[in-house]
Amino acid sequence: MKTKQDSAPLFEAVYNHAKKRMVSFHTPGHKNGRSIDKKLLSFTGKNVYYFDVTVFPDVDSLHDPTKCIKQAQELMAKAYGVEQSLFLVNGSSSGNQAMFLSACKPGDSIILSRNIHKSVLGGIILAGLWPIWLQPKIDQNLDIILDAEPDQIAEAIKKFPEAKAVFITSPTYNGVTSDLLEIANICHKNNKLLLVDEAHGPHLRFHRDFPISAVEADADMIVQSVHKILSALSQGSVLHINSDRIDFNRVKKVVSMLQTTSPNYLTLSSIDLARRQAVLHGEKLLGEIIDAAEYGRKKINRLKNFFCFTREDIRSRGYDLDVTKLTVNVTKTGLSGLEIEDILNEQYNIQVDCAxxxxxxxxxxxxxxxxxxxxxxxxxxxxxxKYHGIEKNWNLNLPSLTTEMVMTPRDVFFQKESKRVSLNKAAGHISAQTLTPYPPGIPILIPGERITKEICDYLFELSSKDIRISGQETDTLKTIKVVK
Ligand SMILES: Cc1ncc(COP(=O)(O)O)c(C=O)c1O
Structure with a gap:
């Protein structure tokens, strides 16, 4: 008998086991919640700990699934219309890394833009790849960064025909999606794999008013954070394999290498339930959220000092928008987004995702x-x-980031000794560190690239402002770590 989308086999298996209240001689050590801290227990209730089990026949094994986990993954694949889906319990971070490790060999090159999540650089290091960088687009009217355009990808493929794959982040953090149909067409015409970080888009398939999803556009592999938008618990993600150009057995091995052998079954069950909910009720629930978001957008756009771009704004730039992400521009208030985030948190009990x-x-x-x-x-x-600052003349800009890669990030990470040189003498050296200033929130320095004067000047300017720079390693940005 075929399992149907209205069932949730993994959840049901764990639920049935939990209900039996069995004596536990297995991990975890809290023994069905008995030794959990009392304050935590009184807040959560005890039932949830009966879901925290380990691998045994009742609940199947994530690394070698034959029963309920296998069925749940098959249902997931059917729900998205792909050949195979694998559950991830370390988020899309591990999914991005799994895509690189399964699609490429060490020494392969991959075309991508710099507006990547930090896990992507980890994937490049783990897989030993040569990144071919595309310049991200800056929109200074909206103060956001956009992923590369199809023309840039086509040009890069022409210039670097040896590239194995193209990697795209779509939607971005702001909900902006790329022209995936055109990008997939360019990739496949040129025999390149298309890998998509769709961490922010597990819901796109379930409502007709969303932009096209990566699966529908025929990308080869796609990673989605089911926990970010649908109802899985944190860390619950999924990797979809959508083409026979990918060796599924290799993907399974890689995913197994990257995942814990003690997955949290509450998280796993919630992925199964999130799929069922999206299939059965997604159209209705997501429709209501689209309406609410558009209501909010309209109201915010009537305010004097706040502005929230619309789908039309984004479409006119050649991209598309998931309208359920509200990017609220605050520059006219004279305060930064970070300051408004604090005010919302402290005065109004509202926490946004980021600022x-x-x-x-x-x-x-x-x-x-x-x-x-x-x-x-x-x-x-x-x-x-109530709140007004002095309007600043901040500008979102970027130096040219299509730099020459002299060494792979992996070689720098593992092999070379490094030294620190002062920022004004760093041009021409090979970077031995990653530096990610916020904003723009994308890596400006990558291990293995030739540092340009333009990048040094850019970092020098940032160092005089109160800007957080991730990866800095020292209190001030006076020196940079370079290959010795
Ligand atoms: C674009 C993008 N990709 C990947 C990730 C990583 O996802 P996860 O938190 O599921 O590991 C994030 C997280 O914020 C993200 O924004």
Whole structure:
């Protein structure tokens, strides 16, 4: 008998086991919650700990699934219309790394833009790849960064025909999706794999008013954070294999290498349930969220000092938008997004997903309610009246990041000794570190690249501002680590 989308075999198996209240002589050591701290226990209740089990026949094995996990993964694959899906319990971070390790061999090159999640650089190091960098697009009217355009990808493939794959982040953190149909067409015409970080897009397939998803556009491998927008618990993600150009057995081995052997079964079960919910109720639930987000966007756009770009704004730039992500531009308030984030947190009991100098990003998910949007709108209305700073002349810009890679990031990571040189003498050296200033929130320095004067000047300018630079290793940005 075929399993149907209205079932949740993995959840049911763990639930049935948990209900039996069996005596535990297996990990974890808290023994069905008995030794969990009392304060935590009184907040969570005890049932949840009966779900925290380990690998045994009742609940199947993530690394060698033959029963309920296998069935749940098959249902996931069917729900998305792909050949295979694998559950991930270390988020899309491990999914990105798995894509590189399974699609490429050490020494292969891959075309991608710099607006990548940090796990991508980890994947490049683990897999020993040569990155071919595309310049991300800056939109100075909206103060956001966009992924590379199809023309840039086509040009890079022409210039570097040896590249194995193209990697795209779509949607971006702001919900902006690339022209995936055109990109997939370019990739496949040129015999390149298309790998998509769709961490922010597990819901796109389930409502017709969303931009096209990577699976529908025929990407070869896609990673999605089911926990970010659908209702899985944190860390619950999925890797979809959508073409016979990918060796599924190799993907399985790689995913197994990257995952714990003690997956959390509550997280695993929640992936199964999130799939069932999205298939059965996604159209309705996501439709309500789209309406609520558009309501919020309209209200925010009536305020004097806040601005929230629309789908039309993004479409006119050749991209598309998942409207459930509200990017609220705050530059006219004279305060930074980080300051407004603090005000929202401290004065209004509202926490957004992230903020930078220019924007707040309020992410909606399948559990969002219109009442939440109303609270955000009310708070912004209030802030619009009460809080004003002095308007700054901040500009989102980037140096040219299509630099020459002299060594692979992996070789720098493992082999070479490094030394520190002062910022004004670093041009021409090979970087031995990653530096990611916020904003722009993308790596400006990558291990293995030839440091340009333009990059040094850019970092020098940032060092005089109150900007957080991840990877800095020292208190001030006076020196940079380079290959000795
Ligand atoms: C674009 C992008 N890709 C990947 C990730 C990593 O996802 P996860 O948190 O599921 O590991 C994130 C996380 O924020 C992200 O924004």
């Amino acid at each position: 930078d100098l220019f924007n707040l990003i309020a992410i909606m998910g399948i559990g969002s309610a219109k009442a939440d949007v109303q609270k955000l709108v009310n708070a912004l209305e209030d802030i619009d009246i």
